[in-house]
Amino acid sequence: MFRGEYTLSLDAKGRMAVPAKYRKVLQEECGGQLVVTKNFDPDARCLLLYPLAVWQEIENKLTEVPGLNKAAQRFKRFFVGNANDCELDKSGRILLPATHREFSSLGKRLRLLGMVNKFEIWDEDLWCAQQQGGFDLTDEDGELPGILSQLPM
Amino acid sequence: MFRGEYTLSLDAKGRMAVPAKYRKVLQEECGGQLVVTKNFDPDARCLLLYPLAVWQEIENKLTEVPGLNKAAQRFKRFFVGNANDCELDKSGRILLPATHREFSSLGKRLRLLGMVNKFEIWDEDLWCAQQQGGFDLTDEDGELPGILSQLPM
DNA sequence: CTCATTGGTGGGTAATTGTGGGTAATTGTG
DNA sequence: CACAATTACCCACAATTACCCACCAATGAG
Numbered sequence: 001m002f003r004g005e006y007t008l009s010l011d012a013k014g015r016m017a018v019p020a021k022y023r024k025v026l027q028e029e030c031g032g033q034l035v036v037t038k039n040f041d042p043d044a045r046c047l048l049l050y051p052l053a054v055w056q057e058i059e060n061k062l063t064e065v066p067g068l069n070k071a072a073q074r075f076k077r078f079f080v081g082n083a084n085d086c087e088l089d090k091s092g093r094i095l096l097p098a099t100h101r102e103f104s105s106l107g108k109r110l111r112l113l114g115m116v117n118k119f120e121i122w123d124e125d126l127w128c129a130q131q132q133g134g135f136d137l138t139d140e141d142g143e144l145p146g147i148l149s150q151l152p153m
Numbered sequence: 154m155f156r157g158e159y160t161l162s163l164d165a166k167g168r169m170a171v172p173a174k175y176r177k178v179l180q181e182e183c184g185g186q187l188v189v190t191k192n193f194d195p196d197a198r199c200l201l202l203y204p205l206a207v208w209q210e211i212e213n214k215l216t217e218v219p220g221l222n223k224a225a226q227r228f229k230r231f232f233v234g235n236a237n238d239c240e241l242d243k244s245g246r247i248l249l250p251a252t253h254r255e256f257s258s259l260g261k262r263l264r265l266l267g268m269v270n271k272f273e274i275w276d277e278d279l280w281c282a283q284q285q286g287g288f289d290l291t292d293e294d295g296e297l298p299g300i301l302s303q304l305p306m
Numbered sequence: 307c308t309c310a311t312t313g314g315t316g317g318g319t320a321a322t323t324g325t326g327g328g329t330a331a332t333t334g335t336g
Numbered sequence: 337c338a339c340a341a342t343t344a345c346c347c348a349c350a351a352t353t354a355c356c357c358a359c360c361a362a363t364g365a366g
Contacts, residue, residue, distance in 0.1 A: 001212065003236040003237070004234075004235070004238060005234060005235050005237060008325095009324080013326095013327090017324055017325075020322075020323055041223055044227075089343090089345075090344080090345060091324090092323090093325095113233075113235075115229060115234060116216055135195075135227065135231060136227070137228055138224060139224045140224075145218075145224050145228075147215075147218055147225065148224075148225065151214055152270075153211050153232075162314080164315065164317085165316075166317090170314055172313090173312080173313055173314085240354095242353095243355060244315095244356085245313085245314090246314090308366090309366085310365085311362105311363085311364085312361105312363080312364100313360105314359105314361085314362100315359085316357105317356105317357095317359105318358100319354100319355085319357105320354090320355080320356100321353085321355090322352080322353070323351080323353085325348100326347105326350095327347095328346085328347085328348105329347105330343105330344085330345075331344070331345085332343070333341080333343080334340090336337105336338090
């Protein structure tokens with residue numbers, strides 16, 4: 001699955017090269033079909049990039065969301081409403097929609113992060129600023145998420 | 154498993170030779186596939202080097218992390234987002250990504266530390282400075298971690 | 307002590323990967 | 337239907353990476 005940090009650039013046409021090592025996998029897994037959406041966490045203004053197959057699982061789950069639950073609808077509106085298809089072109093690049101580039105303040109230099117089942121796309125400066133701040137691993141409730149306390153790292 | 158301290162150098166291209174005694178093991182255990190990431194502890198600015206097989210155990214655990222838990226995502230972003238693959242080349246060296254070298258202030262001289270299931274990579278000067286300071290074995294809460302109090306040492 | 311072997315280092319070179327931009331095809335709009 | 341805007345394809349160049357070989361220092365055997 002996906003991991004690691006890649007420094008890449010956004011060209012004048014709004015395209016980003018996907019690292020060569022992932023192109024083959026993405027072709028096989030989903031014919032180079034991807035989905036970009038915006039991250040809902042206001043403290044992490046980045047884009048999320050999913051292989052179509054992974055995205056569809058999420059989308060399936062979302063069909064179960066009750067139509068009258070306002071919070072759920074709000075989430076769906078943001079997450080799915082902002083999810084655009086993109087396809088790897090013949091040279092292994094994807095075109096990021098203008099609205100998305102603007103949302104995440106993407107400049108010329110980007111950082112792509114492998115996040116196991118998806119990628120995150122950050123503006124380089126934003127990412128560096130984000131990394132500067134200390135890391136607080138505790139939840140809103142001040143607790144360490146259970147899963148983190150058991151990692152064999 | 155890994156132990157010991159090795160003094161090595163980083164060449165002009167950013168490569169580091171893995172000590173010969175570990176090359177064979179790493180080839181057998183994981184085909185020479187390794188993963189480097191950045192250490193989470195701001196008081197220990199070093200890189201962590203895992204054999205792929207060990208890394209995958211950690212990563213598997215992380216697939217269970219809920220996408221909407223902000224603290225968990227923050228952790229994943231740092232730990233997995235910074236985890237780049239590296240492979241032993243034909244002469245037993247690995248190429249450390251530029252971003253990682255910068256993060257841990259790696260100069261020409263390095264120290265590699267065996268840490269049982271992983272290695273740590275330090276800049277030599279940083280490592281020496283770190284060793285100067287006294288050692289506090291107690292946790293943030295002033296307690297000795299339970300597991301340490303039972304060591305048959 | 308000398309020689310052969312091994313392990314670490316440096317650097318040339320070829321292959322691969324990322325980037326920029328011209329041009330043709332497609333899409334949407336009036 | 338014609339036009340403008342956008343997108344996809346292609347090629348050329350630059351940067352990076354992987355492979356190879358040569359060198360030197362340390363080690364161990366004879």
